[in-house]
Amino acid sequence: MLNDSSPAVHSPHTYWVALAGRCETLGPARDRVRSVLAGVVPCVDDAVLVVSELVGNAVRHTTAGPDCLTIEIDGDQVIVAVHDPEPDDGRVHLSETAADPLAESGRGLWLVQTLARRWYVETTAVGKAVVAVLPRGETAVSRAAGS
Numbered sequence: 001m002l003n004d005s006s007p008a009v010h011s012p013h014t015y016w017v018a019l020a021g022r023c024e025t026l027g028p029a030r031d032r033v034r035s036v037l038a039g040v041v042p043c044v045d046d047a048v049l050v051v052s053e054l055v056g057n058a059v060r061h062t063t064a065g066p067d068c069l070t071i072e073i074d075g076d077q078v079i080v081a082v083h084d085p086e087p088d089d090g091r092v093h094l095s096e097t098a099a100d101p102l103a104e105s106g107r108g109l110w111l112v113q114t115l116a117r118r119w120y121v122e123t124t125a126v127g128k129a130v131v132a133v134l135p136r137g138e139t140a141v142s143r144a145a146g147s
Contacts, residue, residue, distance in 0.1 A: 013073040019055070019082075020067035029055045029069050029082075036071050037078065041136045046115045047071075047078055050132045053108040054082040057130070062086045067127075077117065078134045085127040092121045092130055 017032045019025040033051050037044045051069065058066035062084045072079040092109075112119050116132040 015071045017069040017071070018067075019065070019069060025059060025066055026052060026055050029066075032069065033071060033080070037073075040073065041078055042138060043078060043134050043136060046134055047080055050112050050115050050134065051080050051082065053112050054080070054130050054132065057092075057108055058082050058084045061091065070129075073136065076136050078136050079131060080134070081122070081129040081131040083124060083127060083129040088121050088123050088128040092128075 015032065015036050017029060019029060022028065029051050030048050033048050034044060037047055041047075055066050055069065064085050066082050066084050068083045070079075070081045070083075072081075109119070112132050116134050119130065119132040122129045122131055
């Protein structure tokens with residue numbers, strides 16, 4: 001059972017999920033995003049996909065893996081952030097291999113960029129957070145369709 005039901009101190013609409021020390025981080029992260037956002041915002045599937053990519057990147061590209069996820073509902077946006085204890089050394093960036101249709105990886109942050117209003121890396125006191133800001137009121141499909 002996750003001990004993640006307590007919102008962070010700074011906002012009644014921020015939820016924290018502990019991921020450090022877990023053998024499996026992706027499932028609990030996805031489940032928590034679904035449970036927090038279901039019935040509250042239409043962008044649940046977009047947020048789940050974005051979190052999957054960010055957690056997966058932290059698992060693959062850091063030594064320690066992700067240590068926590070935050071989900072914040074703030075006005076017209078949903079902000080998700082995956083934190084890991086390694087410093088921002090400039091390696092979190094869009095891959096050039098995404099343009100190669102035969103590439104087996106390298107598309108994750110391109111998906112994040114497509115689904116989110118914006119994404120960025122934020123230095124924290126004990127590492128970094130990769131943050132994605134999604135529009136609360138619509139999904140990527142509805143934006144693409146112009147609805």
